[in-house]
Amino acid sequence: MTSTPTNGETTRSASAADQPADQPADAAAYLAGVMVEIDAEVARRRASGELPPALERELDELFLEFSPLGARGSARLRETLALVDGAAYVDTAVPVASQKAAGAYVKRGIQKATGWYMNYVVHQVTRFSWSVSRMLHVLVDHVEDLEQAVDGLRPPDVDLSVVPVAAPSGTWWASLVVEALTGIRGRVVHGDCGDGSLVEALVAAGVDAYGLDPHDDAAEAVAIRGLDARGGRLLDHLEAVPEEALAAVVASGSVQWLSPSERDRFVVLAASRLAVGGILCLHSASPIGWERSCPPVVADLAPGRPLHPETWEHLGARHGLRLRAVHQGGAAERIVVGEGVPSSDALDALISVVNDRLLAPGEYLLVAERVQ
Amino acid sequence: MKLAIVTPRYGAQVIGGAETAARMLAERLACRPGWEVEVLTSCALDHLTWENVEGEGTSSLNGVTVRRFATSNPRVLEYFELDGRIRVAPAAASLATSRRWVALNGPMCPGLVDAVAGTDADVVAFYPYLFATTVDGLTVCPAPTVLHPAAHDEPALYLRAFRQSFSGTDGLVYHTRAERRLVEGVFPVGAQPQIVLGLGVDEPTSPRRDGAEVLGLSGRPYLCYLGRVDEHKGCGMLAEFFARYKERRPSDLALALVGPLSGPPPDHPDIVATGTVAEPDKWDVLRGATAMVSPSAYESFSLVVLEAWTVGVPVVVNGTCAATMEHCRRSGGGLWFDTYASFEAVVDRLVSDGRLARTLAEAGARYTDTYYRWPALIGRYAGFIEQIASRGPKARLRPPRLASIEGGIAYVREQ
Structure with missing residues (x-):
């Protein structure tokens, strides 16, 4: 915490700066702590009246003049509105000072002579601009209410720190993806590429593949190895791709826990970004396998749950995606009756049902083709 | 090729x-x-x-x-x-x-x-x-x-x-x-x-003179800006913020604007505008600064931010500039302002807290070494x-x- 005595000198008690950081990750956290303290200090100065509002307003308007619109997120509406308010008043008191002695008299004379006319016009302009300003205030209030309501309904994103970086190499489905895409012409994107091993395998097979991963640093590590990899979510990335620009989309990882509305958006985007004949490969846990395979914190906090392959097939069919194959795989667990336990056909049959229903391989790879 | x-x-x-x-x-x-x-x-x-x-x-x-x-x-x-x-x-x-x-x-x-x-x-x-x-x-x-x-x-x-x-x-x-x-x-x-x-980032030239001496500030602490001194780079705004800061916090702190001038320099006794300087002088000025300020909201990279870290100087950047903010957030090497109030609080903090300044600069230097060597x-x-x-x-x-x-x-x- 920081505190500033009235003479403006800053003193500190125990604060973030007392625990200097040695590692890069710690440095970012340390910096965040310092900025929280600075924000708190700003709030304290405002509350104490140490910062005259007029001074702040004048200088902040100057700051905004040289800032890109929209750069400050949700605060921009109010700030831009403040600029509108500031410009809404039209001043008819024209400056009359002059460097020449007679100049001021001439200017004052013109001001007086035209005053009746200017005041009449300016009065109407000002009424109009104030009406517009009032309307904008009402609109901004409405927008903020709506934002609040939407925020309350929106499931929070899963904190990336609890999502492990994927390592697809050696998984049962990676080789199937390579097999399905070998020989394909055009760009292929792998969402949630993790350590980039599947992208690397695809490139080795002659596929023009690139990767995306929500962990920026993981993607950067892949890019440093010479592969085309970027930080970001597949869903957002597809928005930045022209229609029919991709030969294949490989979706894994977070596609399993997209919220229902995002899942719909994903299907629409994936289908439209694929060229006709393009392939969608989607790896997911099955609804039953999800509890076994997903890290507990992700499973609990995820905004959505995995779908059955049939549901993906149904959603895709509405947008021109035709199922080619569904491969089942992943770790399976089996209940095995131990040695020495008397065998019973009826019991074996029951155990077999339990094995198939609950402990069968809990993942699948769905391969679909855009046909129209 | x-x-x-x-x-x-x-x-x-x-x-x-x-x-x-x-x-x-x-x-x-x-x-x-x-x-x-x-x-x-x-x-x-x-x-x-x-x-x-x-x-x-x-x-x-x-x-x-x-x-x-x-x-x-x-x-x-x-x-x-x-x-x-x-x-x-x-x-x-x-x-x-x-x-x-x-x-x-x-x-x-x-x-x-x-x-x-x-x-x-x-x-x-x-x-x-x-x-x-x-x-x-x-x-x-x-x-x-x-x-x-x-x-x-x-x-x-x-x-x-x-x-x-x-x-x-x-x-x-x-x-x-x-x-x-x-x-x-x-x-x-x-x-x-x-x-x-x-x-x-290039290796800096060897130190030749004290930065304050290059600027004619005889031992005074100073913030510095490096680059084209231009309204669009936020220099006018920085000069105005600094002038108000000095009114509210009288001290011997100065501001040095180092680079070619696009217009008349700000008229303030605590602001020095050097025009273009030789490369060794640039590094000396940077090396001696309390902090390097990048007031521009429109940067696509900002090499001077990395140069400052290379010589152990923390940076203060415009909080609406995506590129310099990315450098600061990723490295943990710089503070930012997006209002006059935050500018004042940030400068107060850097001026009074040498340990913070060092920690920030070290984090920035690590980031530069990791990602931005030729x-x-x-x-x-x-x-x-x-x-x-x-x-x-x-x-x-x-x-x-x-x-x-x-x-x-x-x-x-x-x-």
Whole structure:
């Protein structure tokens, strides 16, 4: 915490700066702590009246003049509105000072002579601009209410720190993806590429593949190895791709826990970004396998749950995606009756049902083709 | 491998982020065995006038072949009229209007565009997106192309005339992740091969003098700004903020504005504007600063931020500048302000807390060493260029070359 005595000198008690950081990750956290303290200090100065509002307003308007619109997120509406308010008043008191002695008299004379006319016009302009300003205030209030309501309904994103970086190499489905895409012409994107091993395998097979991963640093590590990899979510990335620009989309990882509305958006985007004949490969846990395979914190906090392959097939069919194959795989667990336990056909049959229903391989790879 | 780099201005005397970056890449690539680098540029050195200063023809600069072509027109006042008009809603400007803006922005260099059309380079790199040389060059280039946008969130980015430049190029090279996000938010370029590269930092020159001595401040502490001293770079705002700060916090703290002046320097007893200084002086001034301030909201990389960290100086950046904010957040090496109140609190804190300043600078230095040293960067860039060359040029739409600048002037007058 920081505190500033009235003479403006800053003193500190125990604060973030007392625990200097040695590692890069710690440095970012340390910096965040310092900025929280600075924000708190700003709030304290405002509350104490140490910062005259007029001074702040004048200088902040100057700051905004040289800032890109929209750069400050949700605060921009109010700030831009403040600029509108500031410009809404039209001043008819024209400056009359002059460097020449007679100049001021001439200017004052013109001001007086035209005053009746200017005041009449300016009065109407000002009424109009104030009406517009009032309307904008009402609109901004409405927008903020709506934002609040939407925020309350929106499931929070899963904190990336609890999502492990994927390592697809050696998984049962990676080789199937390579097999399905070998020989394909055009760009292929792998969402949630993790350590980039599947992208690397695809490139080795002659596929023009690139990767995306929500962990920026993981993607950067892949890019440093010479592969085309970027930080970001597949869903957002597809928005930045022209229609029919991709030969294949490989979706894994977070596609399993997209919220229902995002899942719909994903299907629409994936289908439209694929060229006709393009392939969608989607790896997911099955609804039953999800509890076994997903890290507990992700499973609990995820905004959505995995779908059955049939549901993906149904959603895709509405947008021109035709199922080619569904491969089942992943770790399976089996209940095995131990040695020495008397065998019973009826019991074996029951155990077999339990094995198939609950402990069968809990993942699948769905391969679909855009046909129209 | 032969790489041609197209940039509107080129030379050691050109101060400009994108142009300097192009020169840094060209000179380092030219040193690599098996690489030949040629720069196609105008004879102009000043982007405000595009006046032909250098002679036409071929020369060599630090191992790089430089081919210069005359601009056909200096910049005309009509540009500023049209710029003011479209600035309010750039995305709404018609394709024709936005192409006229590009022509008026210049530099119109017909010889350069013809040279691009007849190039024998394996890959042609264009740097930055904003100028007519890039828009026209990308249109006619027969070889695979790479665009270094050097984009920031400015009205021009939203002009339709640039859509073809971005979607027609074979590869994109960004300075920062923030630049990539910005460009992808405006143009559908996600599927194009691309890398986030950035720039490398040179080793600083050895200390010669105390920075305060260079500035004539005789032992006083100072904040410094490095770069073109220009309103658009936020220097006027910084000077005003600093003047108010000094009214409220009387002390011997000074502000040094170091770089070429675009206008009259701020008139304040605690603000020193040096104009252009020699490289060793620049490093000495930087080394002695309490902090380096980057007030600009419109940076696509900001090499000076990394240079400050290299010599153990923390930075303060504009909180609305995506590129410098990315450097600070990723490294933990700098603070930021987005109001006068936060500027005051940040400066208070840095002035009074030497330990914080050191910790920030050390974190910044680690970040610079990890990501922004030349040998690794050049290796990655060379690998990317080789990939682009091996893919070959993609089929491009071929929009017509920009109409002559006279057409633009007539249009503005008509309006």
